[in-house]
Amino acid sequence: MIGLLKESYEKLYSLLPQRAKVMASELVFKLSGKPYVYHDKILHPPNGLGRGVVSFSIDFELAWAWQYARNQSKDCEKIALHEREQVPRLLAKFDEYGIGATWATVGHLFLEKCERGWDGLAHSDMRRLQHFENEYWKFSSGDWFQHDPCSSVDRDPAWYAPDLIEQILASKAGHEIGCHSFSHSAFGVPCSSDVAASEIDACLEAMKPFGLRPTTWVFPGNIEGNFDTLATRGFKGVRAFPHSWAEVSLPLKRNDDMWGIHASTPIDLDGGGWNLEERLARLKKYVDRASATNLSTHIWFHPSLPRRQIDSLLFPLLRYCAELREKGAIDILTLDGLVDATEDALIREGKV
Numbered sequence: 001m002i003g004l005l006k007e008s009y010e011k012l013y014s015l016l017p018q019r020a021k022v023m024a025s026e027l028v029f030k031l032s033g034k035p036y037v038y039h040d041k042i043l044h045p046p047n048g049l050g051r052g053v054v055s056f057s058i059d060f061e062l063a064w065a066w067q068y069a070r071n072q073s074k075d076c077e078k079i080a081l082h083e084r085e086q087v088p089r090l091l092a093k094f095d096e097y098g099i100g101a102t103w104a105t106v107g108h109l110f111l112e113k114c115e116r117g118w119d120g121l122a123h124s125d126m127r128r129l130q131h132f133e134n135e136y137w138k139f140s141s142g143d144w145f146q147h148d149p150c151s152s153v154d155r156d157p158a159w160y161a162p163d164l165i166e167q168i169l170a171s172k173a174g175h176e177i178g179c180h181s182f183s184h185s186a187f188g189v190p191c192s193s194d195v196a197a198s199e200i201d202a203c204l205e206a207m208k209p210f211g212l213r214p215t216t217w218v219f220p221g222n223i224e225g226n227f228d229t230l231a232t233r234g235f236k237g238v239r240a241f242p243h244s245w246a247e248v249s250l251p252l253k254r255n256d257d258m259w260g261i262h263a264s265t266p267i268d269l270d271g272g273g274w275n276l277e278e279r280l281a282r283l284k285k286y287v288d289r290a291s292a293t294n295l296s297t298h299i300w301f302h303p304s305l306p307r308r309q310i311d312s313l314l315f316p317l318l319r320y321c322a323e324l325r326e327k328g329a330i331d332i333l334t335l336d337g338l339v340d341a342t343e344d345a346l347i348r349e350g351k352v
């Protein structure tokens with residue numbers, strides 16, 4: 001009976017639009033009081049990782065993420081400047097607790113400056129997305145790069161961030177830099193493989209001067225697609241999971257040889273009518289459940305989160321995780337570290 005219910009829920013869930021998915025998982029948590037565990041004993045290491053794991057990923061994007069966001073596009077620079085203020089505070093706290101995270105970073109942020117091309121367009125050598133709309137974004141007129149100021153980090157700090165990336169890299173906590181496309185492009189419809197390749201290559205190129213070659217990928221807007229193009233460019237892990245309702249689980253090897261990494265929950269309060277206290281208690285339950293099952297939980301957020309939520313949710317959660325790690329109850333790994341730990345466990349258990 002329970003198996004049947006789970007199966008029906010999975011089918012229904014997969015058909016829901018993004019926002020409704022968030023609402024559904026909030027509701028299920030409210031009813032059950034615990035996160036949903038997905039442990040496939042054939043494809044996963046049957047005994048888990050030996051110890052539960054917590055991972056944090058951070059979608060780092062400044063104005064690029066919000067330029068076509070419905071109801072937020074006109075505030076994209078304001079949001080970006082708020083995000084800029086938060087990054088050093090975040091880094092200090094991650095350092096204080098010795099916790100490394102995966103910063104899924106938009107490629108344009110690595111640039112110190114850029115210029116208009118011969119045709120007056122920004123990045124005129126890059127392929128462009130066609131106009132499209134979805135529940136979160138509306139790109140219905142003009143050129144995809146029309147908001148790029150084509151100036152420099154000093155003049156337009158909402159669109160460039162090599163200074164902040166240097167701070168992330170210098171941070172002693174040991175962060176991973178992941179990739180979040182070059183210009184926060186959708187990767188599902190209407191993104192062709194040419195556009196995807198152009199976005200990925202520009203991103204890899206922009207990261208080179210920093211000595212970086214990212215191996216993990218986070219889809220902008222969680223709009224998934226063009227997996228083959230990512231796989232042929234050497235990505236090892238993608239934040240995308242075949243059973244997207246799984247909240248405590250482990251990466252699963254995909255047919256294209258990349259690892260699909262589940263995203264357990266965003267940290268923020270959206271979509272569930274929670275207060276801060278309830279929400280923090282909920283987030284701790286994800287960590288407890290990962291610890292109890294020897295599986296992993298993966299919590300993600302935008303650094304543009306309201307300051308109050310950073311102070312009252314993220315920071316106490318980091319402290320909670322650091323204390324549990326101190327007791328030997330969990331490990332805290334970046335996404336590439338989580339993939340490595342899963343591979344190691346499969347080898348240990350003779351599954352590879």
Ligand SMILES: [Zn+2]
Pocket residue numbers: 108113114115122123148149150
């Ligand atoms: Zn530019």
Ligand SMILES: [Zn+2]
Pocket residue numbers: 059061065180184219220221
């Ligand atoms: Zn994003």
